[in-house]
Amino acid sequence: MNASTQRSQFLDNVLKIIRRGCELGGFPEEFYELISRPERVVIVKIPVKMDSGKLKVFEGYRVQHNSALGPYKGGIRFHPEVTLEDDIALATIMTLKNSLAGIPYGGAKGAVRVNPKELSIRELEALCRGYARALRDVLGEYIDIPAPDVGTTAQTMAWMVDEYSKLVGRNSPAVFTAKPPELWGNPVREYATGFGCAVVSRELANELLGGLEGKKVAIQGFGNTGQWHAYFVSKMGAKVVAISDTSGTVYVPEGIDIELAMKVKNTTGKVINYPKGEKIPDPQAPLYVDADILGPDAMENQITLDNYHKIKAKIIVEGANGPTTPEAEAKLSERGVIIAPDFLANAGGVIMSYLEWVENLQWYIWDEDETRAKLERIMKNNFLRTWKKFEELRSANKSMTMRDAALVLSLERIYRAMKLRGWL
Ligand code: NAD
Numbered sequence: 432m433n434a435s436t437q438r439s440q441f442l443d444n445v446l447k448i449i450r451r452g453c454e455l456g457g458f459p460e461e462f463y464e465l466i467s468r469p470e471r472v473v474i475v476k477i478p479v480k481m482d483s484g485k486l487k488v489f490e491g492y493r494v495q496h497n498s499a500l501g502p503y504k505g506g507i508r509f510h511p512e513v514t515l516e517d518d519i520a521l522a523t524i525m526t527l528k529n530s531l532a533g534i535p536y537g538g539a540k541g542a543v544r545v546n547p548k549e550l551s552i553r554e555l556e557a558l559c560r561g562y563a564r565a566l567r568d569v570l571g572e573y574i575d576i577p578a579p580d581v582g583t584t585a586q587t588m589a590w591m592v593d594e595y596s597k598l599v600g601r602n603s604p605a606v607f608t609a610k611p612p613e614l615w616g617n618p619v620r621e622y623a624t625g626f627g628c629a630v631v632s633r634e635l636a637n638e639l640l641g642g643l644e645g646k647k648v649a650i651q652g653f654g655n656t657g658q659w660h661a662y663f664v665s666k667m668g669a670k671v672v673a674i675s676d677t678s679g680t681v682y683v684p685e686g687i688d689i690e691l692a693m694k695v696k697n698t699t700g701k702v703i704n705y706p707k708g709e710k711i712p713d714p715q716a717p718l719y720v721d722a723d724i725l726g727p728d729a730m731e732n733q734i735t736l737d738n739y740h741k742i743k744a745k746i747i748v749e750g751a752n753g754p755t756t757p758e759a760e761a762k763l764s765e766r767g768v769i770i771a772p773d774f775l776a777n778a779g780g781v782i783m784s785y786l787e788w789v790e791n792l793q794w795y796i797w798d799e800d801e802t803r804a805k806l807e808r809i810m811k812n813n814f815l816r817t818w819k820k821f822e823e824l825r826s827a828n829k830s831m832t833m834r835d836a837a838l839v840l841s842l843e844r845i846y847r848a849m850k851l852r853g854w855l
Contacts, residue, residue: 439514439516439517439519439520441516441517441520442516442517442519442520442523444520445520445523445524446467446523448838449463449466449467449523449527449842450463450467451835451838452835452838452839452841452842453466453842455824455835455838455839456838456839456842456843456846458842458846459855461855462842462846462849462855465497465849465854465855466497466523466526466842466845467523469494469495469496469497469519469522469523470495470496470497470498471494471495471569472492472493472494472495472515472519473492473493473494473495473566473569474490474491474492474515475490475491475492475493475562475565475566476488476489476490476491476565477489477490477491477543477558477561477562477565478561479554479557479558479561480557481554482551482553482554489543489544489545489558489561490543490544491541491542491543491544491561491562491565491566492513492515492518492541492542492543493539493540493541493566493569493570493575493577494515494518494519494521494522494539494540494541495522495537495539495569495575496519496522496523496525496526496537496538496539496540497523497526497537497538497845498537499537499845499848499849499852499854500529500530500535500536500537500844500845500848501529501534501535501536501537502535502536502537502571502572502573502574502575502576503536503537503538503539503574503575503576504525504529504534504536504537504538504539504575504576504577504578504781504784504785505521505522505525505538505539505540505541505577505578505580506521506525506540506541506577506578506579506580506581506583507540507541507542507543507562507577507578507579507580507583507587508521508540508541508542508543508580508581508582508583509542509543509545509546509547509558509581509582509583509587510542510544510545510546510581510582511544511545511546512544513542513543513544515542517542518540518541518542519540521540521542521580522538522539522540523538524538524540524752524774525538525539525540525781526538526845527774527838527841527842528774528778528781528841529781530840530841530842530844530845531774531775531778531813531817531837531840531841531844532778532781532782532785532809532813533809533812533813533816533844534781534782534785534809535785536576536781536785539575539577540580541562541566541577543558543562545558545582546582547582547583555587556590559583559587559590559591559594560590560591560593560594562591563590563591563592563594563595563598564594564598567595567598567599570595570606571606572603572605572606572788572791572792576605576606576607576608576784576788577591577606577607577608578607578608578609578780578781578784579609585609585610585611585616585620586611588607588608588609588610588611588616589610589611589614591606591607592604592606592607592610592614592615595607604791605788605791605792608620608783608784608785608787608788608791609780609783609784609787610787615787615790615791616787617783617786617787617790617797617799617802618799618802619783619786619799619802619803619806620780620783620784620787621655621659622655622659622662622663623779623780623782623783623806624655624656624659624750624777624779624780625655625656625657625658625659625660625661625662625663625728625750625779626659626660626663626779626803626806626807627776627777627778627779627780627782627806627810628656628659628660628663628726628728628748628750628776628777628779629659629660629662629663629664629666629667630663630779630807630810630811630814631748631771631775631776631810631814632648632660632664632667632669632724632726632746632748632771633664633667634811634814634815634818635724635746635748635769635771635814636669636723636724636746638818639745639746639769640723640745640746642668643664643667643668643669644667644668644669645668645669645670646669646670646723646724647669647670647672647684647721647722647723647724648661648664648665648669648670648671648672648722648723648724648725648726649671649672649673649674649717649718649720649722649724649725649726649744650671650673650674650675650717650725650726650728650750651675651714651715651717651718651725651726651727651728651729651733651754652675652676652726652727652728652729652730652750652751653674653675653676653692653696653702653728654676654728654729656728656750656751656777657674657726657728657729657750658689658692658693658696660726660728660748660750661674661687661689661692661726662689662690662693664724665686665689669724670685670686671686671687671689672684672685672686672687672720672721672722673687673716673717673720673722674687674689674692674702674705674717675702675711675714675715675716675717675729676696676701676702676714676729677714678700678701678702678703678704678714679701679702679703679710679711679712679713679714679716680702680703680710680711680712680713680714680715680716680717681702681703681705681708681709681710681711682708682709682710682711682716682717682720683707683708683709684721687705687708691705691706692705714729715733715738718733718734718738718741718742719738719741719742719743720743721743722743722744723744723745723746724744724745724746724747724748725742725744725746725747725748726747726748726749726750727747727749727750727751727754727755728750728751728754729751729754730751730754731751731752731753731754732753732754732756733751733754733755734747734754734755734756734759734760734763735756735758735759736756736758736759736762738759739759739762739763740762742763742768744768745767745768745769746768746769746770746771747763747768747769747770747771748770748771748776749770749771749772749773749776749777750773750776750777751773751777752773752777753773754773755770760832760834761830764830764832765830769833770832770833770834771814771833772832772833772834772837774837774841775813775814775817775833775837778810778813779806779810782806782809782810783802783806786802786805786806816840817833817836817837817840818833818836820836820837820839820840821833821835821836823836824836824839
């Protein structure tokens with residue numbers, strides 16, 4: 432069995448989530464049939480002349496999962512172990528995320544089985560250009576709009592948009608998003624995901640804690656998402672008491688100077704080089720400190736049946752994808768902990784991609800403040816819609832979670848679009 436046909440636990444889990452959403456929302460089986468399978472899967476071979484002079488052929492995918500709400504949209508992952516089934520699962524999640532975000536996109540995801548760290552810059556550029564060339568016919572500003580994901584960057588997008596533009600004979604900025612600001616990107620993209628997490632943290636604190644001012648926040652994972660999540664909640668008046676990365680945890684009950692911590696992390700590579708506070712070797716320690724709000728912003732499967740009982744926060748805002756297992760979420764929910772689910776909380780990046788696309792289609796440029804204000808408005812509206820649905824579901828059944836509410840809202844929007852189009 433080769434990598435592209437391996438069964439994926441991940442895909443099975445995503446299909447279980449869709450099944451549950453269909454049951455909760457009372458959608459018919461024919462809707463499940465449509466939403467549980469991708470509309471199109473493209474597998475390509477990408478030959479790259481390596482620095483050694485040898486030719487290496489990479490396998491690339493583009494999964495176009497659903498287009499009921501608009502063009503396909505989703506990142507491209509470069510990872511040595513990615514499988515086609517994982518890519519289908521990721522594309523399915525993008526359909527749900529884009530629908531909940533209220534933006535006019537379906538879902539997609541691309542992948543190449545490669546470890547980008549093992550390639551020279553020249554080889555990496557050749558691979559990126561090869562990917563754009565191989566998929567040229569199925570990409571396009573009104574067809575399918577990729578963005579970066581794990582293992583790909585703004586530079587990746589710059590090479591791809593250049594290659595695509597050469598192929599079609601004109602500059603085509605809107606085919607790829609999260610490009611560098613110098614090449615039709617927008618400066619807000621750098622912090623869009625963490626900023627969105629901060630907006631959700633603030634809105635949840637308004638609902639449950641009487642506001643964010645002075646509240647204690649702990650952040651696990653001080654990378655792109657975690658740093659900006661911490662930065663913006665501290666600007667909004669909260670006190671960030673713990674941050675961590677793989678080097679360990681910094682704990683300062685009086686509050687961490689986040690700008691200094693960002694400088695330290697980004698120059699030395701380690702948060703534990705922050706000059707003050709208690710240093711705890713365990714990178715998971717922020718999960719357990721005395722805090723009102725917890726941001727698990729590092730990676731998946733961090734809050735499990737083994738450690739959920741040590742969490743003190745009343746609110747969890749999932750910056751990472753899949754940080755809480757379903758079993759742990761059920762236990763935390765019984766205890767009254769409210770979890771803003773990943774596909775609501777970390778949607779700032781894809782919403783920013785949508786704003787960049789709108790700018791590019793019109794060759795128009797919004798300044799940073801204007802763009803951030805638009806992003807904030809969309810994040811806040813999405814939070815409020817989800818919160819309202821959550822209260823509605825919870826009044827009928829106490830075990831309902833915000834994730835359930837987000838799932839039902841997301842599926843409802845796709846279902847209505849399909850009905851109106853006559854697909855069902
Ligand atoms: P990143 O690589 O910039 O940062 C991750 C950070 O987490 C690093 O500092 C790393 O040292 C730290 N880390 C890794 N394992 C850890 C552990 N066990 N405990 C504590 N810290 C740990 O990555 P990122 O882009 O910030 O992504 C983080 C998560 O957010 C991922 O789940 C990603 O899928 C999700 N996400 C990111 C974006 C985005 O725009 N960056 C958008 C949506 C979702």
